[in-house]
Amino acid sequence: MSGFTDRAEAALADPILKIAVERTAGTAEAKRGIAIDAFPDFEAARSRAAAIKDHVIAHLGAYLEQFEANAIAAGAKVHWARTADEACAIVIAICKAEGAKSVARSKSMLGEEIGLPHALAEAGIGRVETDLAEHIIQLADERPSHIIWPAMHKTRDQVSALFKAKHRSPHQEETIAAMAESARRELRTQMLNADVGMSGANFLIADSGAVCTVTNEGNAELSLVPPRVHIVTAGIEKIVPSMPHAIHMLRMLARSATGAALTQYTTFYTGPKRAGDRDGPDAMHIVLVDNGRTKMREEGLAEMLRCIRCGACMNHCVVFRQIGGHAYGGTYPGPMGAVLTPVLDGLAPNRDLIHACTLNGKCQEVCPVRIPLPTLLKGWRDKSWREGLEPTSMRAGLGLWAWIATRPSLYRPVTTIAMRVMRLLGKKGWIASLPLAGGWTRHRDMPRPAAQTFMTQYKKARRP
């Protein structure tokens, strides 16, 4: 039993998790379907989005340099980090130089990827998560289970109990409005009093040096404008050439994620407070993080760099819908996570992720940037096989089967005998227990093979 299998089976045994995942992902699936139907030629829009990303990824260096020059011209400081550790070290150094005691953080999966919450804790810097779902995760001391709904694994009742246990003046009424008010009371002063505001970036705009964030709660704006310093950590693949490109990607992102036409708040941050501005931070730092992305481009995973982190692949994944996000064990769950986690955390310990997929292709069908996720997963399977990471039993079994199957004159008698033996295990057309295929018969019956193979029957019928 692997860690993944254990976690997946624990998830399957949790009926509340199933309800929670189904509620959120099911609603998202339905709303996305309506939004896409109402969109004129979504297929063409997907192709354009994929082309924009491919163009940027192919010319990444040039666009990053353009972004850097424009961000600096707007008054921001730009930092480059090759690894997660380098990125965290840069962020912590900025915080220390600013004498920061507290950080208000607007949800960022890149921050999770590089381990920023942990790095802040180690440095003794207080952190308040200001996205409502991240706030729930922070109170529960858990990790996000979905890239856009970090707390999707929790039901409203569970959140209510958590707020009552952890908030200073929790809600009295069991209504969503009262719970939201309780979170607002808890978070607002912390946001306004933070020394540093931190965010990721949904898009980096090369020709203006702007950083775009989208939220539905307005917490990014409230976390990033009042504090003295704004620190952005962003993956280098987040770049788009210009505002019209960003707008196209935003149309794809919101619809694919939640089915909404646009998020409630879409903000472009271009440098710190300028002379005459009424508010805004005194300093803006942008940390551009590679953390394996350049290597992905070189090693056949360039298409994965198109990803705009909408979550549609996981919302529509039959496996994710059964086991939720935590079972995957990495920062990113679902199909996109199964492709990315081996990059970030290594292939050998994450071999299950690349196999726990039926290759049904739904994720690719809904991906707004046409990432061929099943093909990329199969690419990982090829690599795992080449590198000898697949279990010996699997290699031996497939090898024997292929050895026979590539010899048709041997294959016929061998399969005829095998099917006869298999038939003996069944009665009345069905086999209830099959050695070597316990995974099948534990949960379902196996139809008994025919008395004679097609090839045998066919030859008899055609014999003159």
Next chain:
Amino acid sequence: MTRTVALFVTCLVDLIRPRIGFAAIRALEAAGCDVVVPERQTCCGQPALNSGDRDHAAALAKQTIVALEPYEAIIVPSGSCAGTIRCHYPEIFEHDAHWLSRAQAVAGKTWEVMAYLDQVCGWKPKGVTLDAKATYHDSCSGLRELGIKAQPRRLLKAIDGLTFAPLAGEETCCGFGGAFCVKYPAISNAIVGEKADAIDATGADLLLAGDLGCLMNMAGKLHRRGSKVRAYHAIELIAGMGDGPAIGEEA
């Protein structure tokens, strides 16, 4: 004009349910085709390909290409096996110009049987009667790799007496996934359990689909649960063989 077509039987149909192969022959002959069954065929190599075993996948692909390339069309009673030949054989040989051109030639004339009957032959079953209510599951590879959706429905609608109950989530994977269902039995079971719920909820007598792997998964689950729904490959009904034993029934 008579077309000579080669039937690629597929290993599952050969070993588990030959009826599907004979149904394909019967329908193709009714549509005016001469059907031959090339001798040196076994498996298309999909299990190796999906497991990362590229060498064995390539060996089986070469054997299949050699067996099938003499014919003007290759007909397969499975969306996923047809998809392997049509979509993935050329990928296997992307760095081997000689085999790539042969793989592309075979890929270009390989058809899933119902798509071929509908799109190429323009044929419909005539005089086939079956009083039953059926529901249809769209197997994923056929649907997403080959665009098989309307073709089986058009053919099935020509059967007198057959009525249809739509399946909620008809395009949702049944949880088979080849080796997936034995590697991750608990997850697969949860998925096929929901599929069986949806099938039972239709009130249909028959479950139809175009891929034996998916059908074995769903039928096996339905049988374990004691459901009365009987499962057939759609081509069996189309060929007028819907009155015979369903999957898991003895003749």
